[in-house]
Amino acid sequence: MQELRRLKPxxxxxxxxxxxxxxxxTLSNVxxxxxxxxxxxTIDLIEREGFNAAMYTDVxxxxxxxxxxxxxxxxFMYYTRRTIIVASRRIEYELRRDxxxxxxxxxxxxxxxTSTGELMALGTNDISATREFLGPAIMYSAxxxxxxxxxxxxxxxxxxMLTLYTLIxxxxxxxxxxxxxxxxxxxxxxxxEQYGALTTTTQENxxxxxxxxxxxxxxxxxxEFGKQSRKYLDRNISxxxxxxxxxxxxxxxxxxxxVIILLAxxxxxxxxxxxxxxLTQFFMYVTFLIWPVISIGWVINIIQRASASMGRLGxxxxxxxxxxxxxxxxxxxxxxxxxxxxxxxxxxxQEDSAQVLKDVSFTLEAGxxxxxxxxxxxxxxxxxxxxxxxxxxxxGQVLVGGRDVRDYPLEVLRSSIAVVPQExxxxxxxxxxxxxxxxxxxxxxxxxxxxxxxxxxxxxxNFEKGWDTLVGERGITLSGGQKQRTSIARAIVxxxxxxxxxxxxxxxxxxxxxxxxxxxxxxxQQRTGIIIAHRISSVKNADKIIVLDDGRVAESGSxxxxxxxxxxxxxxxxxxxxxxxxxxx
Numbered sequence: 001m002q003e004l005r006r007l008k009p010x011x012x013x014x015x016x017x018x019x020x021x022x023x024x025x026t027l028s029n030v031x032x033x034x035x036x037x038x039x040x041x042t043i044d045l046i047e048r049e050g051f052n053a054a055m056y057t058d059v060x061x062x063x064x065x066x067x068x069x070x071x072x073x074x075x076f077m078y079y080t081r082r083t084i085i086v087a088s089r090r091i092e093y094e095l096r097r098d099x100x101x102x103x104x105x106x107x108x109x110x111x112x113x114t115s116t117g118e119l120m121a122l123g124t125n126d127i128s129a130t131r132e133f134l135g136p137a138i139m140y141s142a143x144x145x146x147x148x149x150x151x152x153x154x155x156x157x158x159x160x161m162l163t164l165y166t167l168i169x170x171x172x173x174x175x176x177x178x179x180x181x182x183x184x185x186x187x188x189x190x191x192x193e194q195y196g197a198l199t200t201t202t203q204e205n206x207x208x209x210x211x212x213x214x215x216x217x218x219x220x221x222x223x224e225f226g227k228q229s230r231k232y233l234d235r236n237i238s239x240x241x242x243x244x245x246x247x248x249x250x251x252x253x254x255x256x257x258x259v260i261i262l263l264a265x266x267x268x269x270x271x272x273x274x275x276x277x278x279l280t281q282f283f284m285y286v287t288f289l290i291w292p293v294i295s296i297g298w299v300i301n302i303i304q305r306a307s308a309s310m311g312r313l314g315x316x317x318x319x320x321x322x323x324x325x326x327x328x329x330x331x332x333x334x335x336x337x338x339x340x341x342x343x344x345x346x347x348x349x350q351e352d353s354a355q356v357l358k359d360v361s362f363t364l365e366a367g368x369x370x371x372x373x374x375x376x377x378x379x380x381x382x383x384x385x386x387x388x389x390x391x392x393x394x395x396g397q398v399l400v401g402g403r404d405v406r407d408y409p410l411e412v413l414r415s416s417i418a419v420v421p422q423e424x425x426x427x428x429x430x431x432x433x434x435x436x437x438x439x440x441x442x443x444x445x446x447x448x449x450x451x452x453x454x455x456x457x458x459x460x461x462n463f464e465k466g467w468d469t470l471v472g473e474r475g476i477t478l479s480g481g482q483k484q485r486t487s488i489a490r491a492i493v494x495x496x497x498x499x500x501x502x503x504x505x506x507x508x509x510x511x512x513x514x515x516x517x518x519x520x521x522x523x524x525q526q527r528t529g530i531i532i533a534h535r536i537s538s539v540k541n542a543d544k545i546i547v548l549d550d551g552r553v554a555e556s557g558s559x560x561x562x563x564x565x566x567x568x569x570x571x572x573x574x575x576x577x578x579x580x581x582x583x584x585x
Contacts, residue, residue, distance in 0.1 A: 003307045003308075003310040003311040003314055004133070004303070004307055004310055006310055006313075006314055007091070007133075010091045010094055010095065010134075011134075013094075014087040017083050017084075017087045018084060018087050018138070020079075020083050021080050021084035021087070021138075022142050024076045024079040024080040024083060025076070025077070025080040025084075025139065025142045025143050025146060026142075026146045027072070028072075028074075028076035028077040028143075029073070029143065029146040029150055030146075030150065031069045031070075031073040031076065032069065032073035032147070033285075034065075035066050035069050035070060035284070036154070036280070036281045036284035036285055036288070037281060038062055038065050038066045038069065039062075039066060039280060039281070039284065040158075040275075040277035040278055040280050040281035040284075041277060042062040042063075042277070043275075043276055043277040043280050044275050044276065044277030045059075045062075045277075046059070047276055047277070080139060080142075080143075084135060084138055085135045087134070087135075088131050088134035088136075089131070089135070091131070092127060092130070092134070095130060095131075095313075096127050098317075099122065099123055099313065099316065099317075100123070102317055102319075103119065103316070105321045105323070106319055106321065107319070107320075107321065107322045107391075108390050108391060114316075115196070115200040115203075116200065116203050116204075118196040118197075118200060120196075120199050120203065121196035121199050122196075122312060122313055122316060125192060125195055126309035126310075126313055127309070129305045129306050129308075129309040130309050130310055130313070132302050132306065133303055133305075133306030134306075136302065137303055140298070140299055141299050143292070143295070144292035144296060147288060147289075147292050148289055148292040151285045151288045151289050152167070152285075152289075154281070154285055155281075155282060158274075158278045158281055159265075159278060159282070161264075161268075162261065162264060162268060165260045165261070166257050166261055166282065166286060167257075168257075168260065169253040169254075169260075172253055176245075176246070176249050176253075180246055180300065180301075183242045184300070184301050184304040184305065187235065187238055187239040187242060188239060188305045188308045188309075189311070189312070191232070191239055192309060192312060194231050194232045194235050195232060197228055197231075198225075198229060201224060201225055201228050205225065243301055246301065250296075254286070254289070257289075258283070258286060261282050261286060265279045265282055266279070323389055323390075323391075323392060324406075325409055325410050326406065326407055326409040326412065327406060327407050328403075328407045328409075329409055331403065331407050331408045331409065331412060333400065333401055333408065333412055333413065333416040333497050334497065337366065337400070337401030337402070337497070338367065338400070338401065338416075338498055338528035339363070339364060339365050339366045339399075339400070339401055339402065340363070340364040340370070340387065340398075340399070340400055340498065340528060340530075341363045341364070341397075341402075342360050342362050342363075342383070342396070342397075342398055343396050343397040343398075343399065344395065344396040344397070345357055345359070345361070345386065345393050345395070345398060346358055346359055346360070346393070346395040346396055347379075347382060347386060347391065347393050347394050349391070355394075355551060356382045356551050357379045357382055357386075357551045357552075358550075358552050359396070359552065360379070360383070360396075360548075360552065360553055361396075361553065362544075362546055362553060364528060364544060365528075366401075366528055367525070367526075367527065367528060368528060368544065369529035369530070369531065369541075369542040369543050369544075370528075370529065370530045370531070370543070370544050370545070371531050371532075371533065371539025371544070371545040372530065372531070372532045372533075372539070372545070372546055372548065373532075373533060373534070373536065373539060373547055373548070373569065373572065374547055374549060375548075375549065378548040378550060378551065379548050379551045380502070380503075380532045380548055381502055381503075381532065383530075383532075384502050384532070386405075387400070387405065387417065387530075388413070388414055389406070389410060392406065400413070400416075400498070415496075416496055416498060417496055417497065417498045417499075417500065418438060418490075418494045418496035418498070418499050419491070419500045419501075419502060420484070420490075420491045420500070420501045421487065421502050422484075422502050422503040422504060424475065424483040424484050424486065424504075425474060425475075425487075426471050426474060426478070426483055426487075428470070428472060428473045428474075429470065429471070430465075430467065430469060430471070431460055431463075431469050431486060432444070432447050432467040432468065434471060434486055434490060435450060435451060435486060435489045435490050435493055436490075436493065438491070438493070438494040439493055439495070442493045444467070446493050447489070447493060448467075449493075450489040450490075450493040451485075451486075452519070453488075453489070453516070453519035453520060453523060454485040454486070454492065454516060454519070455512050455515050455516050456482065456485040456489055459482060471483075471486075484504055485516070487504065488504055492520075496527065497527055497528065498528045498529070498530065499524060499527055499528070499530070500529070500530040500532070501529075501530065501531045501533075501538075502532045503532050503533055503534060505533065505535070505538055510537065513535070513537065513538065517541070529542075535576060536572060536573045537576075539559075540559040542558075542559070544556065544557070544558065545557065545558065545559060545562060545569065547567070547568050547569045549568060554567070554568055555567050
């Protein structure tokens with residue numbers, strides 16, 4: 001149960017309301033446990049004196065007392081649920097919030113190594129299993145403890161010897177619950193892991209439905225989903241088989257207690273050692289013990305499931321956050337401080353992998369535009385990731401405004417840089433809200449102005465719902481070019497200090513690219529710009545251009561200087577001119 005200790009801070013925050021829950025469940029059981037005693041006394045009264053008109057009032061008082069205790073028990077049980085169950089729902093909310101918060105701060109390496117389906121399973125099934133422990137398990141444990149204890153005390157008061165006989169089967173209950181609990185823990189962990197695999201398969205098929213259809217892989221994917229579902233079914237059946245043993249075994253053991261009462265208690269009643277009322281009380285108190293004893297097994301199952309789930313969640317919570325917040329909490333960034341410098345930067349994504357960047361150095365003044373070109377895999381995108389601190393450098397320094405990026409609070413740094421990635425991600429909302437994503441308070445005029453610069457306005461105007469058009473999951477209803485231009489508008493409307501385009505014009509034709517670049521001239525002049533591109537036409541007007549080759553800066557200078565140098569850049573330019581001429585033929 002080591003994993004469940006993680007819940008201690010959450011339980012501590014809600015300890016007051018949980019304490020009242022324990023008080024209410026205790027009062028509920030105190031009231032309920034008096035019922036059998038009242039019935040037993042009533043039976044003994046009638047047996048002793050016979051039922052006659054004179055006793056009618058006494059019997060009615062006993063009945064009223066019994067109904068009163070039942071009513072009080074019900075009221076307090078209602079408040080038990082209102083406290084413990086409500087607390088469990090609040091903790092569930094906090095757990096889910098903390099899980100998302102942890103995921104948002106995890107290293108990119110950790111996110112990339114965990115499937116989306118697995119993460120979804122953690123946020124749904126595993127947190128729900130944990131919530132059952134925090135709510136029903138705690139409530140029924142308190143109920144079992146108090147009701148069972150009070151029932152046994154009342155049984156001892158009535159007849160210590162008969163109580164001893166009645167409790168003979170209880171040690172067997174402990175052995176059964178222990179054995180089944182261990183099995184449930186292992187099997188439930190296996191079920192949750194398979195649920196994660198099943199969720200991953202489903203998520204990938206839905207997200208990649210276009211690819212599945214274009215390669216006519218529907219039947220293969222259906223078969224794969226069927227295999228994953230069958231594994232999930234088989235593991236659940238194995239779990240249910242073990243869980244299914246619990247209830248019958250408990251009923252058998254409780255039945256054995258009833259038989260013992262009938263044999264031993266019946267003999268005691270015949271010999272006069274016990275009254276019929278006391279024997280009736282015993283049957284009722286054993287009945288009172290049925291649910292507590294049965295619930296022991298049920299609670300053990302919940303605890304084992306929660307322990308397995310909390311162990312899976314704990315693996316996420318225990319991951320180190322390698323990107324620490326800025327060292328100077330007061331550091332600020334403004335347009336005048338938008339200079340960028342990479343100083344002898346080297347970087348590898350894994351400790352044992354090859355370096356992506358090797359001793360990279362360059363300087364860009366505030367307000368200037370930097371063009372970056374190079375072959376695929378040369379490290380262009382990595383520069384942007386280091387600038388925004390999605391990763392930290394292994395060696396060297398990245399400076400913005402003359403200060404190491406690690407000095408700035410992450411919120412300050414990242415809110416001052418807008419990046420337009422090559423693969424644009426849009427949310428399942430309207431076009432206008434997607435553009436406003438980085439700046440929710442942007443006016444509609446600002447949204448339309450940014451979209452105009454991105455050459456998107458005319459196409460949006462032709463949509464039936466215009467700016468209120470829903471783009472679907474990941475922007476599936478838009479073309480690749482429309483998604484890229486929406487991302488460009490999103491970056492523009494944010495009005496950042498540094499504006500970076502990571503091959504963000506790859507999905508548009510050259511004419512549209514030229515119009516977008518003309519529109520961006522005025523935007524980029526007011527801030528520092530970075531343009532990563534494969535097409536030379538995208539970067540030729542930049543103040544400075546660097547050419548990356550195998551992670552190193554092979555060449556740097558203006559467009560004219562690099563052409564005059566007649567190196568890699570000039571070679572790329574000549575090849576692209578030739579391709580354009582061939583495409584026009």
